Amino acid sequence: MPNQLPPSARLASVQRQHIEHIFQLGEGREAPQLPAQATIRRSWLRCLNEYRLDPTQPRPARVVPQQTLLEHRESVDELLHVARAGVDQLYGQIAQLGYALLLTDHRGITVEFRGNPDQDQQLRSAGLYLGADWDERFAGTCAVGTCLHDRRAIICHHQEHFDATHISLTCTAASIADPQGNVMAVLDISALHSPTAHESQNFSLSLVTLYARMIEDAYFLQRYRDCLMVRLDTSREFVHVNGRGLIAIEENGQVIAANAVGRELVADHQRRWPPWSAQHAPLLGELFECDIADVLSINSAADDQLRAFRARASNVIYFISLLEPRRPRVAPPGTPASTLPTPLARLGADDPAMRKVQKLAERLRNETSVNVLISGETGTGKEVVARALHDSGNRAQGPFIAVNCAAIPEALIESELFGYEPGAFTGGRPKGMRGLIPQAHGGTLFLDEIGDMPLALQTRLLRVLAEREVMPLGAHKPEKVDIRVITATHRHIDTLIAQGEFREDLYYRLNGAQLYLPPLRERADRLYVIRQVFDDVTRERGGSQSPRLGADAISALLAYAWPGNIRQLKNALAFALATAESDEITVYNLPEQCLSQRITHTPSLTAPAGDCVDSHLVTRLQQHQWNISAVARELGVSRPTVYRQMKRLGIVAPNKA
Numbered sequence: 001m002p003n004q005l006p007p008s009a010r011l012a013s014v015q016r017q018h019i020e021h022i023f024q025l026g027e028g029r030e031a032p033q034l035p036a037q038a039t040i041r042r043s044w045l046r047c048l049n050e051y052r053l054d055p056t057q058p059r060p061a062r063v064v065p066q067q068t069l070l071e072h073r074e075s076v077d078e079l080l081h082v083a084r085a086g087v088d089q090l091y092g093q094i095a096q097l098g099y100a101l102l103l104t105d106h107r108g109i110t111v112e113f114r115g116n117p118d119q120d121q122q123l124r125s126a127g128l129y130l131g132a133d134w135d136e137r138f139a140g141t142c143a144v145g146t147c148l149h150d151r152r153a154i155i156c157h158h159q160e161h162f163d164a165t166h167i168s169l170t171c172t173a174a175s176i177a178d179p180q181g182n183v184m185a186v187l188d189i190s191a192l193h194s195p196t197a198h199e200s201q202n203f204s205l206s207l208v209t210l211y212a213r214m215i216e217d218a219y220f221l222q223r224y225r226d227c228l229m230v231r232l233d234t235s236r237e238f239v240h241v242n243g244r245g246l247i248a249i250e251e252n253g254q255v256i257a258a259n260a261v262g263r264e265l266v267a268d269h270q271r272r273w274p275p276w277s278a279q280h281a282p283l284l285g286e287l288f289e290c291d292i293a294d295v296l297s298i299n300s301a302a303d304d305q306l307r308a309f310r311a312r313a314s315n316v317i318y319f320i321s322l323l324e325p326r327r328p329r330v331a332p333p334g335t336p337a338s339t340l341p342t343p344l345a346r347l348g349a350d351d352p353a354m355r356k357v358q359k360l361a362e363r364l365r366n367e368t369s370v371n372v373l374i375s376g377e378t379g380t381g382k383e384v385v386a387r388a389l390h391d392s393g394n395r396a397q398g399p400f401i402a403v404n405c406a407a408i409p410e411a412l413i414e415s416e417l418f419g420y421e422p423g424a425f426t427g428g429r430p431k432g433m434r435g436l437i438p439q440a441h442g443g444t445l446f447l448d449e450i451g452d453m454p455l456a457l458q459t460r461l462l463r464v465l466a467e468r469e470v471m472p473l474g475a476h477k478p479e480k481v482d483i484r485v486i487t488a489t490h491r492h493i494d495t496l497i498a499q500g501e502f503r504e505d506l507y508y509r510l511n512g513a514q515l516y517l518p519p520l521r522e523r524a525d526r527l528y529v530i531r532q533v534f535d536d537v538t539r540e541r542g543g544s545q546s547p548r549l550g551a552d553a554i555s556a557l558l559a560y561a562w563p564g565n566i567r568q569l570k571n572a573l574a575f576a577l578a579t580a581e582s583d584e585i586t587v588y589n590l591p592e593q594c595l596s597q598r599i600t601h602t603p604s605l606t607a608p609a610g611d612c613v614d615s616h617l618v619t620r621l622q623q624h625q626w627n628i629s630a631v632a633r634e635l636g637v638s639r640p641t642v643y644r645q646m647k648r649l650g651i652v653a654p655n656k657a
Ligand SMILES: Nc1ncnc2c1ncn2[C@@H]1O[C@H](COP(=O)(O)OP(=O)(O)OP(=O)(O)O)[C@@H](O)[C@H]1O
Pocket: 346, 347, 348, 376, 377, 378, 379, 380, 381, 382, 383, 384, 385, 448, 449, 488, 490, 532, 533, 536, 566, 567, 570
């Protein structure tokens, strides 16, 4: 009788029976001892037939080398930062019950671990340890690996494990998805010893599922903290404390992203109105019977800061609260929050040069008699800034006409700008043409690459600016125009003036105020720009299922010098999105040149990444009381990067010295 045997012999006997059961299932023979859960049965069959795992050859737990572990941790650095509080809370609840806690990445590698130090050795040999690999293809049926495969919470109790070395464990796991719904991590609680009954773990399943959802939502809130967010629940009492749905929206109510509950609402909507809704991100007003103004005024007008709206697809009433965006910090703490109009606020997060641009643009937005000259390297966003200036001012409803003076052949530029009457010249359109300057009447004329405007035309432009009227070619009467003029250049106009290629008087007229756009490599808010451009490109590609940007890719993007600035960044991200084969863009998806030509200088106040963290590091560390996570967050790099830099520079934290 196995029960009368010594423990090791008893285990060996149970293991033999276990192996026999696996073969029975593989051969299609039923037996009462075979697992009841269909997920476990399917996983056993996968292990036998797909992964070709041999149940007679139990494998000891595999722990990946330190360097590999660091790479895996780095790839989920942002999640780890958010998850840590949840991990500690959950472990606080289960430690006394003999459980260890594992958080793995989406490849099944344990990147965070909590366990009883007194059981260190047993936990390590059972694979309940940092770096342990719980991929089903290697470890066989197990809570983490099978949860990753099936994308649902699971208990894997004792003999439900495939590998005979794991059959004394009980493990329960739930997945954590990113805002697109792709699994990015798994939360697992496991114990070395536990009661035999499977039901003994039901409570673990509820607990681990709850915490996985909380971590998922905390990550979602962190990712979209700069957006307006609605929080919703069917219970009025719970919406503020634990509203289950989260939907990030634009000011016009357009849905940007949603957590699992929110995505289900969107999916519900798309199932009901499929033909057009699948192509467009819905508006909140399409999901709920609501006017966006009633949602945006919740905090100021609703008594208990929530309002009830009916979901159109299900007819269910949801209580909605509004989370204001955590605006990018543009002023030191203590000063009033930014009042920048949205088009200007979006231009930058926390870069001194951009802040100057934003503040000056705000002051000038309605001063249409002041001509604005925007300077900056190619691709720094001069046209975007011109448009933001237009959109935030009192001419926003008028036309915005952009003209690239370098792109129009010299022979055509005059007729394009001023227009012409019928028969003004041979080859012209029979009905004549309205010029771009008259087209801008009531709005803004944006002249890009003004340094490339031929001298003769500069004289005519000067006249337009002075007299506020244009004379189309062949016309006998001038036409009055009311335009705001914004110009841009990436060339040094001073040099052009000195060389006699640009009229000094025109320069002074155009340069009523100058906005200088810093190159991307010098911007302290590069991380913000990368995220914003990534979101833009994702949206332009129309992908709600788009891959996310991995931490290693972000590090590389932060470190690259970007000679082509934001335009080049946009192209690089479009390339990465087009070529990504998995749900994560890694450094390998970036165009090759992004991995070379790294920033070599350390700009003054900026927060550069990678190798450029250098000289400011000690100051930053001191400012943050040597809190590595806080420094990494501020610099927009991962913690391992900060550690690497500290090691390279020989910096030792005071308490470690
Ligand atoms: N703040 C920003 N957020 C998102 N995308 C931006 C931003 N600034 C610029 N871009 C994008 O970068 C690209 C280049 O921008 P833009 O044409 O405004 O640059 P530019 O300085 O006018 O370039 P050039 O000097 O070549 O005329 C565009 O695709 C634009 O959409």
